[in-house]
Amino acid sequence: MRATFGEDADRYDRARPGYPDQVFEDLVRHCGLSPRSRVLEIGCGTGQATRPLAGLGCTIVAVELSPELAAVARRNLQEIRNVTVEVSPFEHWTPPTTPFDLVFSATAFHWIDPDIRVDKAADVLRPAGTLAVLHSEHVAGGTESFFADVQARYETSDPRTPPGLRLTPAADIPDDPTEFERSARFGCRRATRRSATVGRRCP
Helix, strand or coil, X not given: CCCHHHHHHHHHHHHCCCCCHHHXXXXXXXXXXXXXXXXXXXXXXXXXXXXXHHHXXXXXXXXXXXXXXXXXHHHHCCCCCCEEEEECCHHHCCCCCCCEEEEEEECCHHHCCCCCHHHHHHHCEEEEEEEEEECCCCECCCCHHHHHHCHXXXXXXXXXXXXXXXXXXXXXXXXXCHHHHHCCCCCCCEEEECCEEEEECCC
């Protein structure tokens, strides 16, 4: 499933929304980002989060599974000198010897092997470096009628979809920190918002 996003990379680029400015303001505030920071972005897609990160002046290595998405990202970011886009599954990616100040993943971390992702992120961070994971949920309200209208399509495409599934109110979506709590690598974990998790690597 995670490889399907690159099947039509240009259309994905046109349709995929970006991220609110508040996300990057939070990264500066909670992660201490500065123009001297080194950032690893996991699953950059076509650069929706990469561009605003680069605008902070950070040096960014963006790792993307799909060669097609990575090609569009390089095109979109070609005038930005502080970004390198590498093609690889994160599980098999060979990191540089210089550690990162921040590992950031926007709506992509859940596609990575759960037996690998947290430990490997910790391995590439400097002591007290930060892992920040942004995820999203379809919630009741806004475009709710769209998801009700296409429910039959979901059930046809994925037989595991519960019949008559409806969206959940935002307040009822649990914040599940168990993956970070199980790891001894990020003892200073905190959730800054319901949709974001920030963990500082233990020295």
